[in-house]
Amino acid sequence: MKIGIVGLGLIGGSLAYDFRALGYTVLGVSRQPQACVDAVKLGAVDAASADLASLAPVDVVFICTPVSVIDAIATRLIPHLSSQAILTDVGSVKGSVVKVLTPLWPRFLGGHPMAGSEETGIHAAQSQLFASNPYILTPTAETPPDVIETMTALVDKLGCNLYRCSPTVHDRAVAWISHLPKMTSAALITACLSEADPEIVKLAQSFASSGFRDTSRVGGGNPELGCMMAQYNREELLRSLQQYRQSLDQLTDIIERSDWSSLKALLQQTQTERPKFL
């Protein structure tokens, strides 16, 4: 089997390493000439090119670009695909991607390998990045069964924990544990910045330690990532933000009423339930 990878960054490069190690021929495409040279030199791919036509012989193509350009890439790629080729992506939102790509290529199946690192680029790519991590496939009622079968087998070979759910269910689940935390964490930083007294701000900056560091980490992370989450998972993110606001209001109300037994019960519940997410 021949596998194509469009986008030779952290995710694309890491998938390439694993598929080559599994014995597949891997052809890479990147618009950056240097990434093509490096990917071949590093042994991530058998060959690489800037030309999407080079993927004509492949059986499965993984689009590993930012979510914002997946549809443009797919549109340019599709004329070169063989009729039985399977198309998939690795975007961290699925509803909007699946909605656009399914009509373009019926043998498309959305995917989301859940691993990463703060780093980017082909030099950050590594083998076994995805092993033991979740890999979600999001078939629709129209997805051909053989496409699901082939993709399931590939994900299994990567050593991932496979999950299968609808694009909407995926986007709702990741809104809770990834996109909502990004926004609540960002709001924590902007709230602190709203303090008008410079003495307080200076002291707060001096006193902040591990609690603030952890709670603010994703909110102070990559801005493009946050914009992507909001733009491409807007509806589910807004739904979780509305629910979060209710939770916050409930907690604030408890403190306003000095209802310490309710506060203790609430914090005992968060302490008990959090480990289920870890």
Next chain:
Amino acid sequence: MKIGIVGLGLIGGSLAYDFRALGYTVLGVSRQPQACVDAVKLGAVDAASADLASLAPVDVVFICTPVSVIDAIATRLIPHLSSQAILTDVGSVKGSVVKVLTPLWPRFLGGHPMAGSEETGIHAAQSQLFASNPYILTPTAETPPDVIETMTALVDKLGCNLYRCSPTVHDRAVAWISHLPKMTSAALITACLSEADPEIVKLAQSFASSGFRDTSRVGGGNPELGCMMAQYNREELLRSLQQYRQSLDQLTDIIERSDWSSLKALLQQTQTERPKFL
């Protein structure tokens, strides 16, 4: 100089180690007989007892108990103190403590050494726990100058970064970087628990990774600590919660309006400003 430590847990025990290492005689008091035995055996204190009267000869007493019992301990301790003895505490809120203790003992000066660990008890105590960390003293207009001088010298000897501010300024600053994050983090967990669809909850639990782990850590931590923050720093915590809600509403509004350039600017600001708190 003789130093007294009431409460032989993580904080009290760690202070005791450092003061003994500096050559002071350290007398400990704990209502737990085993903690007294252990503190002597471990070499944290020169002697320990359950009797507050044993602190009659000391020059400076550190009350290192939970905030909720500081006033009760002080009331029972004061009849045994020599007239020139200095009284201080290590509570993580200051306004309410200073308000109660100052009228009881004019030679009281509130303090807050900002270090800790998840562990508790005399066996978790360690030398140099506070070195290079902030130690805040919160004098009032009535605090005798020699009390401030003596305490400043002791904090310097511990190797701490000394800060001096009013109890209100202290409580406002720690509300931003410690008490508010505890509550926003707890609200994140309760929001996730509010999801009614069990499939989504199960997937969210499976997909959660480092972003959720960090953002939810303090919210899923010690419930008693959260109750203490809310109960003893209620006013400043509510002030920061109100401001946080405005920040959250602003962020939500930007997403509702699909105003991606504003969202990017906001997330670039949080990325730029966060390092100033680290």
